[in-house]
Amino acid sequence: MVLPNIGAFIAWGLITALFIEVGWITLIGDKIFGYEGGYGFVEDLGAWGSGADQPGIVGPMITYLLPILIGFTGGRMMYDGDVRGGVVGAIATTGAITGTDVPMFLGAMIMGPLGGWSMKKIDALWDGKIKPGFEMLVNNFSAGIWGMILAIFGFLVAGPFVKAFSNVAEDVVDFLVDNSLLPLTSIFVEPAKILFLNNAINHGVFTPLGTTEAVEDGKSILFLIEANPGPGLGLLLAFAVFGTGIARASAPGAMLIQFVGGIHEIYFPFVLMKPKLILAVIAGGMTGVLTNVIFDSGLRAPAAPGSIIAVWLQVPADSFIGVTLSVVSSATVTFLVAAFLLRMDRDSDEGDLAAAAASMESMKGKKSSVAGSLGATSTPSGRISSIVFACDAGMGSSAMGASVLRKKIHGAGFPEVTVVNKAISNLTDTYDLVVTHQDLTTRAKQKTGSAIHVSVDNFMNSPRYDEIVELVEKANGAGGSVPATADSDDPGVGVLLDPESIVLDVPVEDRAAAITRAGHLLLNAGAVDAAYVDAMHDREASVSTFMGNGLAIPHGTNEAKSSVRRTAISFVRYTDAVDWKNKPVKFVVGIAALGDDHLKLLGRIAEVFLDDAQVARLEAARTPEEILQVLGAVQPV
Incomplete structure (x- = not known):
């Protein structure tokens, strides 16, 4: 929730550092040029807390802009974007x-997040049950009414609760400060960072308390308890000097990302790989806090991200030495403790950094933009002989992706490489390379930890396919040209796709209605039970079935296969593009499958939608028979 809005935090921090009463502009004017008069618009911009008639920019940004941005981001995330x-x-x-x-x-x-999650659940109650033409009315009024209820709840309950919590936290901090115990907070803060509670602690607790303190005193030590980049720097430096294997090779690059880039999560896998190192970062964190206590130093505003550059930008002139020493001392202590611990187990197993990075991503709940590369290799260590496409159900998206990649792999001269598709629940750790939609990669890694994993955003025309072919070429050596051959077991396009299940030139409707339409065609054909249509919506809520090139292939979940009576496919063409989670879709292919006899037809469909001329023929077709001719004219993959 916080990271996508770091730019707003930086903007607020710069405005605070420059324009408040003790900001850099006032300091330069008073101390360097000896100017002690008014500063006009500068005073107006940073007027918050100075008793001025207008609030300026600083106060409204932290009171309204930043929390609303966080709330919007959290709600959108909980509603699948x-x-x-x-x-x-x-x-x-x-x-x-x-x-x-x-x-x-x-x-x-x-x-x-409560708003986004609850709105998603409410929408699910009448998903697919709204009469055409009333969708906008229902959606807008439901969001407005529920938003009103939650706003009232926030005003009466959540706001006062958070204020009470803040008061308790402030009392705790005051007690620690009064008794010189503030460095002990690192015992809790540093482990919490590794468990991805860093933003909740920093921006949920320390930022509000620190802001109040900074308004009164011009700075606050609380802004540096979690954000100090010193402990991470010291830990990574210890790995660079005393580490082994991939961890040692990855540490120098990670130091730059962490210390200058401010992305602290880059060092979390190093601690997860060797949990005893949590003692090193705790010791370093305590040292940094103690240094700031001794020098009475702090920052004017939060350092976001926790980069040394962001830290120095927020340092008041009288705290520059203390803050800098806190970073250096915390890095030094962390380095010394981590070096001692690493030397103690130098002869033991070096640890699996890649597995630790995957574990970190699993805890985080999403792919890390930096830590996912730790321990990764650009070339596989052995031959690639088996590739699997994995999706929720294993009957649609992955089948088409496997068809496309199989053609590329075999066309590059590697017919011995098998390319299959499976449901994630059926995966075993026996494949050399696993391809998944980017939203499912974490789940697939839990099943196939030893495989190379490639994430794609759509299964039809992802540029990652060419990268996979290059990986195979590097691992297996140069291939030759192997022409594709027809499969004698082809069931025929007409067997699975009845003319009655083809509907052309449907007026544009929303995604939910399109899924329902494709499902009802299967239902009317006697291929599925009514429960399967609901399962198609469940599948879409999990991962989008958008394939690329204007095609979506909605289908049921793996658990819904009991609702399938026979394998069948439906085909819907729209006059205008359907908004499929911000992707344009003109062709919707509904899928119901018992076994694997639909896979060859999906291969044909995939080949058609990779060919602009064939897509143009589908757009120009006027009868179901013409659609069947286009799909039937393609050779099996």
């Missing part, structure tokens, strides 16, 4: 903001 979830999350967050007078970051992290 749908803007409706973000809108309801923002409405709910606004209620929490207005219900109290403290920065509502933690409230946004609660109300935003």
